[in-house]
Amino acid sequence: MSDKPTEQESRLTSAALHSLFKNMGLGVSFGDVSVALERADVLALPLLEQIKAILHGLNIKGVKGGMIAWRRFDRRQLPALVQYDGQWWLAKNGEQADSVLLEQGEGLPAQAVSSEELVESLVLWLQRAKPNHLEDNKDQDFPTARKLILSALFQDKLWLGNVLAATVVINLLAIATSLFALQVYDRVVPTLAYSTLATLVVGMLGIVLLDWMLKGIRAKVLDSLAADVDMRLSKQVFHHLLHLRLDKQPNSFGTLNAQVNGLESVRQFFTSGIVFGLIDLPFALMFIAFIAVIGGVVSWVYALLFPLAILLGVVTQIRLRTLIKKQILRSNERQGLLIDVIRGAETIRANNAGWRFSNEWEQITRSLAGYQVHQKAISQISTATTGSLSTIAYVSAVVVGVFQIEAGNLTMGGMIACSILGGRVINPVAQGVQYLVQWQSVSQSLTMVDQLLALDLERKPSQHLLVGEQTIGSVSAEQVRFVYGDSPVKHLDIEQLTFNAGDRVLLVGPIGCGKSTLLKVLAGLYRPSEGRIKLGALDLWEIDPQFVTSHVSYLPQNVHLFKGTLKSNLTLSGTVSDTEMMQVASELGVDVIAQSNPKGMELDIAEGGEGLSGGQRQLVALSRTITTKPTVWLLDEPTASLDADTEKRVWEVLEKHIKPDDILVVSTHRPMLAAHIANRVLVMQQGKVTRDGAPAAVFPAMMNNTKPTAPTATQTRIKRGFNAI
């Protein structure tokens, strides 16, 4: 390979850039790319700024550029531009696993090089904005909230028959009121036939009673159904939440929170009167038919109102859709901010950073208020328009009725009956428009719930799970690559790594080098993007997760305690006997916490572990790990919050409980304090294992290598590039 070129020496070429756009499915012409590149060139900006300007010039939205060294680049993100031999090439995956095809552009010279040759090269890649998660999973068969609701609704169809029968009768009874008016005006008033009036009144009382009973029964059936739907949906969503693939979990608490809260508005929808309104809506057509029987052409007035009102509802829905979406996104941001502020209250106070969060809060609240005002205005217009339409319909019906009376086609009683029936058309139609509007926000909530349900689970429900051997002889990582989210950086890049029975491994390396990530991948918490983690001879991701957790125990760097008591936190899994729990607690000194407060082991722990110090929390977590008696111990900085004496005691307790054939992998920034128990040391750098050997061999080498070194040319360029983003 020739000398590494600098960013300035090698200019982007229109051919390479155009080919990249084409390969990404971005339809821009070669001429447009050339013009945009020339314009960006004139500005003499840093490369990433140039890309920004070019994308802007070409009106390409939702795409952004990034720059990184090839050795850290995740090759699944190809095609990208790669700087090699003094120029930028379009790089695609070659036919062989480690070959890369470099092209100068469409129809221009190309060559295949090995990935090794590009190690020091720079990569310029374009990233699309994250696709909609549902779109992403549209081929996958996940249970959508709508499907779950429908299956819950139609599991027992008897209710449907009952509700339908009750609804038909309730609406038929409504006709009786108009018939009553018809009889009174046409028969009773002209002759003052009081006995007929009395009979009619008695009949009406019976009808009112029946109507009241049927409405009560119908509400009860629907309420219990709503409770059932809510139960099933909540259960499914919570189950999904508990079994989500941790590496796929959304980073935003606000979003996750809103997704789960979406259930609330679905429940409200089912338990409110909206459902009655919706099932009554089709009966408006029946009333129009009755008006036609009694008043002839008067019915046309209402027949015209019906589609107009529905059209109004649909238009309102369309106008509200984007608004409600934006509102939900903003409100998620607000939730996320709130959670962040509550969690970080001490840091905010200590850094006097409250103003920054207040500003953000104010901004979000202002835009939320703006959306709400806009939404209200749209709903208001729709309500007012439906109201006006209804009044116009009523007046028109009366006017048409007058002409019908004059023509001898309608009696006075008939006109009154038509007005009453008209009310039965107008009311559900006017409400129907409001229901359509409300449905819009329920539908958005259902989409939020669906987005949660579409997230990958740690194991597919249909997967046939294996059960491993009772003794785990080894844990290995084979060609494992791991990437957080859609980042182009490989956060873990391991060719082959095996831990055998009896291994006591210290995992060391600078901050952010991937120690925790490796432990999480080995524990089966994160699934590798490529390659396999094996427990013995079996792929960890093929094994029943219960089997995995019974053999592999992971102690996280950030210990989390749950709301409850000290005891409930020590025996989180519920499978540890009190004697065992107390014994380990006293070995570690956790019992001292219990003894120093009047509630003992029943000491209250608040949400997030408030009530214990950082070191005490770490001891509780260690106690949990020890009592699970794992075969594979994966400990992430287990003594980081402890004082020297306690740390010494912890190592003694661990040595006592770790069986000779167990595997121990401990990440630590203080390797010397744990060196006495280790028989192997792994050094990590930028996601790779750079050294692996006995402590006696690795530690002296590490000592000799601690002199600070000047950054390489590529590192400097990357830093410049990222600063420019």
Ligand SMILES: Nc1ncnc2c1ncn2[C@@H]1O[C@H](COP(=O)(O)OP(=O)(O)OP(=O)(O)O)[C@@H](O)[C@H]1O
């Ligand atoms: N949830 C995450 N999302 C995106 N990137 C992450 C996430 N967690 C870690 N990373 C990135 O992965 C890299 C490795 O992180 P990791 O936590 O494994 O490092 P580490 O060696 O354990 O560091 P430390 O010694 O500080 O604990 C870091 O560059 C970090 O920025």
